[in-house]
Amino acid sequence: MSPQPVIELTIRRPDDWHLHLRDGGMLKGVIGDTSRHFARAIIMPNLVPPVVTTADATAYRERIMAALPKGDRFEPLMTLYLTEGTNPDDVEAGHKSGLIKAVKLYPAGATTNSHGGVRNFENAMPVLERMARIGLPLCVHGEVTTPEVDIFDREAVFIETVLDPLRARLPELKVTMEHVTTKDGIDYIKASEGNLAGSITTHHLIINRNAILVGGIRPHYYCLPVAKRELHRLALRGAATSGDARFFLGTDSAPHVDPLKECACGCAGIYTSINTMSCLAHVFEQENALDKLEAFTSLNGPAWYGLPVNAETITLRKQAEAVTFPDKIETEAGTVTVFDPMFPLHWAVS
């Protein structure tokens, strides 16, 4: 028998444009899984209490750097959590200092730790106007929270009733639609004239909503926005593997300890930092688009955020034996279940 051909792919070192690192023992337990492969990441500010001011972000950045494994090089790109009381001058000063790379909009009640988010958008307009003026991107969790709107429709309704009117009012504002999960979101971004881009997670390229509900309720596939129908997954895959510069990776890796996932009211979030690059190589190979992986993970994001691409590279190698990842990782905060893509992975990062 002839040996299996080795397929190798060298790409610029990737970045993660949407990441939850948490704090304390969880931060220490998960950061190495990101810094192993990724050079930079947009750090989500939904801590308890949230990262609201430039001073909060400065202190959080220091805690992240202190938790980084020795010898790893990693740059956290800090964000601020938009509240109705956010001070535009503080945002501008944080941006000018180089610390703040984006401001994050959570509609109040939309997701984990979003109760301090925005209820009345009028109250956030002064900050949004300032951001439009200084070119600071707004990252949005794009879901409405209206109880009458079905959870599977919340992204589409957000685009129509919140995002589109906001963009019409502030055309200069740069908006990143975070973790796009629907064909509606993909089509909206593709139809935009500019100032709009979208991040796509690893898991939404792999699972549809069956993963959560078929054969039993599976809390480790529950995240927000919730995974949608197959047609939406296919639209996401098409966009991610197209090379279109408006789409880039934001893993939304969102660790919660198992007891908070496996209970009567489980938290939303999927932990993918550790096996994301292997999963993505698999997906891009399935789509015959390995030549577009670098654009998605390493080129389109920096271009959107106005940052240089990474000088270093990583090499992905396809091997005959499956690459194994732990089912769970142990952190000082507790055990975290790792995303199971439900197929064997053969791509290893060397």
Ligand SMILES: NC(=O)N[C@@H](CC(=O)O)C(=O)O
């Ligand atoms: N994606 C998730 O399901 N959860 C995120 C919040 C978020 O990104 O909406 C979290 O912080 O746990």
Ligand SMILES: [Zn+2]
């Ligand atoms: Zn979100």
Ligand SMILES: [Zn+2]
């Ligand atoms: Zn997130």
